[in-house]
Amino acid sequence: MSGTKYEAVTAVLALLDLLAGEGSANRFEAVVEEARRQGVTGGDLRTVERIKRLALGIQARLERRQQRSASLATLVDTASDLASPHTVEDTLKIITRRARLLLGVDVSWVTLPAADDGALRLHSLDGHVTMLNTRLRLPEGTGLAAAVLAHRAPLWTSDYLTDDSFRHSAELDQWIGAEGLHAVLAVPLSRGTAFAGSLHVADRSVRHFSADEIALANMLAEIGGVALSRAVYLDETLAAMSALRDQLSRAEADLADARGLAKAQGALLSLVLDGCDPQLLVEEFHVRLGAPVLLCGPDGTTIAAAGDLSERGEEFARATKATGVLLDPAPALLQDGIWSVPVLAGSHHLGALYVQAGPALTGDTADLLRYVARVVAVLLSLQEGRGAAVEEQLRDELLEDLLISGPRPRDLLERRARRLGIGLDQPHVVVIARLEGGAQAHAVTRASTCARRLNGLQTTHNGDIVLLLPGTDPGTAARTVHDELSSLPGSPPTVSGSGPVSDPGAVLHGYRDAARCLDAMTALGATGTSASTHQLGFLGLLLSDQVDAERFIQGTIGAVLDYDEQRLTELMRTLDAYFDNGGSPTYAAEQLHVHPNTVARRLERIGELIGSDWQKPERALEIQLALRMSRIRRVLRERDEPGGDTAGDQDA
Structure with missing residues (x-):
């Protein structure tokens, strides 16, 4: 084998050793340079370079697989961590912390809808360095979060502030700028089938997000969405349990209070039933309160x-x-x-x-x-x-004693009356009520209540109900008693009144007048009504135990007498002439030597003073009787005091 071949093989083996040992990329390049120095050229050198590239590719794939495995392991750990019970706030913190560590980014956060106006709010930020995010709200439809929720898919930007593909929010842009963030990735954060918000990760550098990073963020958001649903349900359950515990505590407290109140009520009621006085009852309440x-x-x-x-x-x-x-x-x-x-x-x-x-x-x-x-x-x-029963008995006895004829110690009667709050030296009227039928007992009770209310006396005398009431108008008093008793079953009562009386000894006379008036009403067929001796006119005068002519005259023609005295007119003479001539104004004018129109005007004035019905037979009879009694009284006075003023001849 030639030397260059040997050097090429040595280089290839060195590259394989580096691949097996996970050497760095620059060491692979050093092996190629060493082969080139050893004289490897041509096809052998190209083979060594090719093997270098293949080794680097294999190493890169191995690193990605290792990184993916590590990421999946981190996801499994995150899922395991989120499987434990957490509050909503703790769950969101775990999601953002794991997102930042999983993707190796600078900052992470979650956006969730606000409860009121459809805006979004930032939650559980991790990695931030400023406080501008405090209670940061995004108006509806702004920010990358709104775009993610609208598309229901992940979105990212390499440089947030310069990207015009979505609507910006001034508040969020200010915070992004303060944090120095550029690249931002947002993925939907779902709860079941609904999208609750979005998970965001961001870097302080301009860069692109890889498909693996987007996929990891998406998987984390899905796991986080499930955990968030559980946390929301847990929080709601805990809140419901807390509310139930509070209700139970309040119910137990209310039950204890009710038992204490019932015990106190029983003790206080027992004191009353045992006949205690108010002082003992107040002292017991003072101790309990x-x-x-x-x-x-x-x-x-x-x-x-x-x-x-x-x-x-x-x-x-x-x-x-x-x-x-x-x-x-x-x-x-x-x-x-x-x-x-x-x-x-x-x-x-x-x-x-x-x-x-x-x-x-x-x-x-x-x-x-x-x-x-x-x-x-x-x-x-x-x-x-x-006390009322005793006082009622004393009132009955006092009125009974006032109705007994014969001498009675005046001062003793007045002292007894004062102890009952009644002044017998003040004007009182006597009222008698007579009932037909079986309502007597109820009528006595009703009359007693009426007398007590009016600060008077009441008793039963000779089968009739007798009342002594403060006041000066017996007619009004009789009508009041009649109205009180008329609501009872049976026929309405017949009620008479007399007075006023201002002396203990005069009560008996007032009773006799009222009794005669009552008998007269019965005889005249006026049963079931009320009247007084004064209202019976001259008949009342005849029935009275003590004749009061002065009162009869004043009650009948007193207004005319006063008018003549104050204005020096001759209305009384005109009345006399009118009745003396059979009610003829013309003959009365001849008798008075005045014009008939003058008489007509005077008669009209008389009607204004004593009532327009004065010419009716019943009223006319009373007026004539009063005129005669007034004439007789004037004659008797002139006999005692001779000489008097003569009225002028003026028209009324």
Whole structure:
């Protein structure tokens, strides 16, 4: 074998040794140069160079296979890592970290849709060196991410900022420039059949991405999408479990509060049933609540207190009234952490409960406050009921004593009345109600309630219901009692009234007047109505136990008398002449020596003063009687005081 052949074979063997030993590319070139120095030329040298190229090609393929194997191993490790339970945030961090290491790039991140407006947001960046990415949002339809989601396929650019094939976002371009990024690859990140976002990798140099890199990124995105679906489901499950635990905790707390409230309610109700007084009840509430408690009447008077609020009842009552929530059963905040809750029995305001419980009430405290107010209302109602029964008996006895004839100590009657809150020296009217049928018991109860409401007295006397009510108008009082009793079953009552009376001894006379009026109404067939002795006119005057002519005259023609006295007119003379001449204005004018038109004007003025129906027979009879009584009274007065003013001859 010639020397050059031997050197060529030696070179080939050296190349094979380098291939087997995975030598570097420059060592392959050194073997060819050594063969050339040894004199290998021509076809032998070309053979050595060809074998060098084949060896380098084989070595490159082996390196790619090794790299692919390493990448696949990394993908398997990534899949194994993502198979473990992770939160969404941790899953995204694993995906971006493995993407950067797998592809050997500088930066990686994920973009996901924002929850509100269709924009995209950057998540879980890895490898970044600036903070411009904080809460970075991409408007809808901008950036490489929007193009990837629109095409549902991987996209890449060798130089992001100079690529005009997609819409740019100023915020993202600013961040890309600050990071010094150029080459960017984006692949869809899917969740099942839906595309949730995109996975991005980027280099700080201008370069192209190989098919192997794109395929690796795509496979990682598919694995990451599955893991992301699991993480989302896990987060939702954990959130649901946490919500269930919170609900369970609240339910257990509510149950404990309900049991505590039920226990407190039972204890407070037991105290009421055992006959405790308000002070003991308030002290028990004070112990259970651990706060000062004050119970006041409707006017702010202290009923019971436990703590340091006992001197502020009237202040709290004014504040409660100012809030306008006097009858609202819900606790109301007044001032300085003071809460007010009214004590109500139906619509009857019995007082208020005040508690210094701080600026806010818990639900169980508010419930306990409302319940205690109801328990206090029960207690006060029971006490009021017992007191009311005694007071009712005293009221009946007092009115019975006022209706008994014979001398009675005036001062004793007045003292008894004052203890019941009644002033017998003030004007009162007497009302009698007579019922037909079987509603007497219900009527007595209703009449008693009416008398109590009006601060009067009520009793049953000679089978009739008798009331003594404050006031000066017996007709109105009789009508009020009639309306109260008319709603009962059966025929409406017949009700009469008399008075007013302002002396304990005059009550009996008022009763007799009302009784005569009631008998007269029955005799006249006016049963089922109401009237007073004054409303019966001259008949009432005749029935009265004490004749009051002055009142009858004033009630009938008093307005005419006052008009003549104030204006020096002759309306009374005109009335006398009118009735003396059978109701003829012409003859009355002749008697008065005036023109008939003057009489007509005066009669018109009289109608304005005493009513347009004054010429009706019933009214005319009363007016004539009042005129005669007034004339007689004037004659008697002139006899005692001779001489008087003479009225002028003026037209009305």
